[in-house]
Amino acid sequence: MKNIEELIKSGKAKIVDVRTPAEFSGGHVEGSLNIPLQELPQRLEEFRQMENIVLCCASGNRSGQAAAFLKNNGIACENAGSWLDVNCYC
Numbered sequence: 001m002k003n004i005e006e007l008i009k010s011g012k013a014k015i016v017d018v019r020t021p022a023e024f025s026g027g028h029v030e031g032s033l034n035i036p037l038q039e040l041p042q043r044l045e046e047f048r049q050m051e052n053i054v055l056c057c058a059s060g061n062r063s064g065q066a067a068a069f070l071k072n073n074g075i076a077c078e079n080a081g082s083w084l085d086v087n088c089y090c
Helices: 004-010 021-025 037-048 061-072 083-089
Strands: 014-017 053-057 077-082
Touching: 004 053, 004 077, 004 083, 037 061, 053 061, 053 083, 061 077, 077 083
Parallel strands: 014 053, 053 077
Antiparallel strands: none
């Protein structure tokens, strides 16, 4: 996958925030999708339909876990860390 910052700036990234809905409602990257970490196993087919997946959360820990899980299931993605960092790229 391209450099994460370039991908986000190009508008081609599908940004997925894996925080809880409550955290997401408190602030998020405009246009991002909220799929909480614990929902990933049930939503794998949804991820298989996406391209250029960029994951974020509060600190990068949960998005790192999500990236490992998705990659183990054959889904290409990148961990961008904190949603605040991702928001700076937009």
